Each structure stands twice: as structure tokens, then as C-alpha cells.
Amino acid sequence: MEPTELCRIAAKTKACKPDWYTPAYHRFFSEWCDRPLRLLEIGVYQGGSLQMWREYFPKASLFAIDINAETLQWNGKIRDCKVTLVDQGSPEALRDYVAKTGGQFDIIVEDGGHTMHQQITSFNVLFPHVVPGGAYVVEDYGTSYWTKFGGKALNAPGTSVSMLKWLVDCINLPLGMDDDHAKKWGESSVAVSPAERASLRSDVEAMHICNSIAIIFKSATRVSKPASYQVEEPAGLMTRLRQALRRAG
Numbered sequence: 124m125e126p127t128e129l130c131r132i133a134a135k136t137k138a139c140k141p142d143w144y145t146p147a148y149h150r151f152f153s154e155w156c157d158r159p160l161r162l163l164e165i166g167v168y169q170g171g172s173l174q175m176w177r178e179y180f181p182k183a184s185l186f187a188i189d190i191n192a193e194t195l196q197w198n199g200k201i202r203d204c205k206v207t208l209v210d211q212g213s214p215e216a217l218r219d220y221v222a223k224t225g226g227q228f229d230i231i232v233e234d235g236g237h238t239m240h241q242q243i244t245s246f247n248v249l250f251p252h253v254v255p256g257g258a259y260v261v262e263d264y265g266t267s268y269w270t271k272f273g274g275k276a277l278n279a280p281g282t283s284v285s286m287l288k289w290l291v292d293c294i295n296l297p298l299g300m301d302d303d304h305a306k307k308w309g310e311s312s313v314a315v316s317p318a319e320r321a322s323l324r325s326d327v328e329a330m331h332i333c334n335s336i337a338i339i340f341k342s343a344t345r346v347s348k349p350a351s352y353q354v355e356e357p358a359g360l361m362t363r364l365r366q367a368l369r370r371a372g
């Protein structure tokens with residue numbers, strides 16, 4: 124793959140970005156380099172990516188969260204960059220963080236603990252705080268196929284890959300699935316029920332998917348009808364639980 128400017132910076136700062144991630148970033152964000160962005164990254168580790176973003180987006184304000192207190196060492200070492208201890212798996216902690224920082228992020232890069240719960244919780248809580256026209260990146264969603272991260276069989280609900288498939292439905296909401304279409308052509312012409320349509324976000328414009336990295340673009344113009352990816356219980360789990368409770372008396 125053609126090395127980009129971002130590849131060179133990533134190699135220098137030792138960012139944990141596989142060599143096909145940086146070309147994807149460069150392809151979509153090279154024209155954003157001179158903007159005064161607000162960029163939040165989840166997952167600091169040894170500071171490699173924060174130093175990379177600092178150089179690539181010189182006018183950006185950088186925000187980062189991690190659960191490892193050692194990452195606080197980067198405060199004061201990288202210009203206009205604030206690291207805060209926040210657990211990405213806690214919706215309350217994320218909401219509190221957004222309230223304190225003011226949210227309104229142009230780019231969110233999610234490169235934290237990579238479990239299904241963390242990736243899905245972070246997306247559901249933080250995507251609403253991406254500005255219209257901004258982007259949310261899920262790195263390493265390939266952990267959907269690894270049991271130790273909570274991954275499951277193909278097409279099982281509750282994985283990050285299944286959330287990304289839900290986003291495909293969200294992207295297509297205005298084309299053939301919206302209420303106007305149902306009014307014009309009749310409810311029976313739409314295969315998706317009103318309740319299912321209501322479970323989709325209306326503000327997802329596009330998504331770039333490649334091996335283990337997804338870049339999700341928020342529409343600059345579509346009205347936001349909030350909805351979250353719902354993690355469904357695996358089939359039969361509730362039934363088995365009820366049976367076990369009955370047996371236990």
C-alpha cells in the first residue's frame with residue numbers, strides 16, 4: 124500500500140495503528156488537516172497516536188480518555204491535549220465526561236479495550252455527540268470474532284460487527300424505508316415495520332469498512348432521530364433462566 128504522510132508520522136510516534144489504518148484515515152481526513160477540530164481518542168496507551176494526531180491536525184484540540192492512570196503523564200507534554208481517566212464501558216462516566224468537556228467532537232477514534240460491551244456502549248453514548256458532518260471511528264472491531272472480547276458466531280446479535288450491519292440499515296433509512304415513502308406508496312409496500320424503522324438512527328450518512336476499521340460519517344444535513352444499537356439477548360437465554368429459577372423454587 125502507498126505510504127501516506129500519516130503512515131510516516133505514525134511510524135515516527137509509534138502509534139498502534141496497523142499499516143492499512145493510516146491510509147484509510149489519510150484518504151478521508153487529509154482535507155481536514157487544517158481545521159480547528161475537536162478530536163477525542165479512546166485509548167492512549169503509550170501516547171503514540173496522540174502525538175500522531177498532534178502533528179497531523181496542528182490546529183485541533185485533542186481529548187483522550189483511558190483507564191490507566193499512567194496515561195495521565197501525557198498531560199502537559201502534548202500541546203492542547205487533555206487526558207482524563209474515564210471508563211469507556213460506563214455510560215454514566217461517558218455522559219459525565221461529555222457534559223464536562225462540552226462534547227461537540229468532529230472526530231472520535233475508539234481504540235480502547237476492544238470488548239463488545241465497550242465498543243457498543245461507547246458508540247451508543249458518544250455518536251450523538253459527534254457534530255453534523257463529523258466522523259466516528261471504531262478500530263479493531265475484528266474482536267467481534269474473538270471469544271475473549273465477547274465475540275460471537277457470524278450474524279449473532281450483540282457484536283460490534285452486528286452493530287455495523289445495523290448502521291447499514293440506518294444509512295438506508297431515507298431510501299425506501301422512511302415514513303414519507305410509506306405514506307406515498309402505502310405501508311404494505313415497505314417491508315420494514317414502523318417500529319423497526321423507529322429503531323434506526325436517521326443521521327448516519329455513510330460508512331467506510333475495511334479490515335477491522337470502520338469510519339462512520341454523520342450527515343451534515345439529516346435531522347437526528349436518536350436511536351441506539353440494541354444488544355438482544357441470545358435466543359433462549361431468558362427461557363433457560365426462567366426454567367432455572369423455577370427449578371430453584
Ligand SMILES: C[S@@+](CC[C@H](N)C(=O)[O-])C[C@H]1O[C@@H](n2cnc3c(N)ncnc32)[C@H](O)[C@@H]1O
Pocket residue numbers: 137138139140164165166167168169170171172173188189190191194209210211212234235236237241
Ligand atoms: C490499543 S491501546 C491504545 C493505543 C493508542 N491509541 C495508539 O494508537 O497508540 C488501548 C488502550 O485502551 C485503554 N483501555 C482499556 N480499557 C479501557 C476502558 N474501559 N476505558 C478506557 N480506556 C481503556 C488501555 O488502558 C490502553 O491504554
